[in-house]
Amino acid sequence: MLIPYQQLPQETLDNLIEHYVLREGTDYGDTEVSTESKVAQVKAQLKSGEALIVFSELHESVNIVSKQQFHAMQAQEDYEYQSIE
Numbered sequence: 001m002l003i004p005y006q007q008l009p010q011e012t013l014d015n016l017i018e019h020y021v022l023r024e025g026t027d028y029g030d031t032e033v034s035t036e037s038k039v040a041q042v043k044a045q046l047k048s049g050e051a052l053i054v055f056s057e058l059h060e061s062v063n064i065v066s067k068q069q070f071h072a073m074q075a076q077e078d079y080e081y082q083s084i085e
Helices: 010-024 035-048 067-084
Strands: 051-056 061-066
Touching: 010 035, 010 061, 035 051, 035 061, 051 067, 061 067
Parallel strands: none
Antiparallel strands: 051 061
16 A cells, blocks of 8 residues: 655654665765665655555554655566466
């Protein structure tokens, strides 16, 4: 289930993004990028729709994923559902 970032309290959104950034450990090459800069980048991606906040009912967890990852997850769920029928 998608969670619009605008519906989260600012403090919750900030904590979610910071946790995501610290957990992801994205490779920025030889350049050192501050946590604040990474958080700002994720916020910009959420605002532009490139990144989405997703709640997994199965895992009872919230995650930030790219739009492409979300569509791939949806396609996989549709495939698994059709395979069960």
